[in-house]
Amino acid sequence: MSNFNFKLFYLPVPVRIAAVLAAVVGVGLLFTLEAPPVDVVQRGFRGLGLFQNYHPATFAKTVAENQPIAAIGSPLMVGGPAGKVYKNVQVLKDVPVAEFTRLMASITTWVAPEQGCTYCHVDTSNLASDDLYTKRVSRRMIQMVLDINTNYKTHVAASGPTGATGVTCYTCHRGNPVPKNIWFTEPKGPAHALGNTSGRNLPSRAAGLTSLETDPFTPYFLGADDIRITPSTALPEGTSTASFKATYWTYGVMMYMSEALGVNCTYCHNTRQFSDWSQSSPQRATAWYGIRMVRHLNNDYLVPLQSTFPPNRLGPTGDSPKIACATCHNGVYKPLFGANMVQTYPELTK
Secondary structure, eight states, X not given: OHHHHXXXXXXXXXXXXXXXXXXXXXXXXXXXXXXXXXXXXXXSOTTTTOEEEEOHHHHHXXXXXXXXXXXXXXOOOOSSBHHHHXXXXXXXXXXXXXXXXXXXXXXXXXXXXXXXXXXTSSOTTOTTOOOSHHXXXXXXXXXXXXXXXXXXXHHHTSOBTTBOOOOOHHHHHTTOSSOSSEEOOOOOXXXXXXXXXXXXXXXXXXXXXXXXXXXXXXXXXXXXXXXXXXXXXXXXXXXXXXXHHHHHHHHHHHHHHHHHHTOOGGGTOOTTOTTOGGGSOHHHHHHHHHHHHHHHHIIIIIGGGGGTSOGGGSOTTSOOOEEOXXXXXTTSSSGGGGOOSSXXXXXXXX
């Protein structure tokens, strides 16, 4: 190695630069590309690219990271209503006390297994206190779960291996007090030597490490913009969202959704005509409902909690943490591969 370095030193500068770049690129390729073979799942007519590719080693890791957690015991619909047994119960007041207690123990396992009950409660002798912000947030999150399981069955009740799926706190938290895949509003970056980047031309992890818009979330997962890159009329008119910037946003959010679900474009679209709903798979409609569900949850549950969260839980611009597809999906086409999350917790659906 020392002899190689000695010889490299005496090479012309352009050659040395090329050699160094070749070495860097080689190392990058070594740790970036996945060696064959890959598993191919055909999902539509042949010749249209309607298939999904999975690398066995990568997929095995994904499977390990998306296993459902075992339920605590079995449903125990006994005892009086929790609202009459415990003080200051504002949600699930009519759930039998035995089942309510089991749910509280389950939430501790789902959200704060290391911190225990005192993550939300001041101490076990004063469970009624709302002094900790975590308890006030948790109450709102339980209401959000009820909303999802009751009003968004078009997205979360798609048939899984055990029937309708639904969500629990574990779907997003996976044993962490703060879910791993949340997002905050991106601060506007400073101008660079080459001028204003216009919110792009920087590698964005949110957009699949491309140089598309660095924040593809705000227009679609917080705002109500249509995801569109072509106008619906022959000439642009009215409030058409078919613009260059909308195109950057669209490709950015589509790349994010692809990575969030561990699929490629043809999971929802037909390559003959991406925009044609009649040629798309049923999953495209499921995704359409999911986008609207995420907007609702962000605007009605998470954004209003800004004043409840302490400063260290807010983003760089002072906004609340928000959710997107990866928050639940965690890299797979169905959260926890479609495991039934509400079958043993019927109190989490109205």
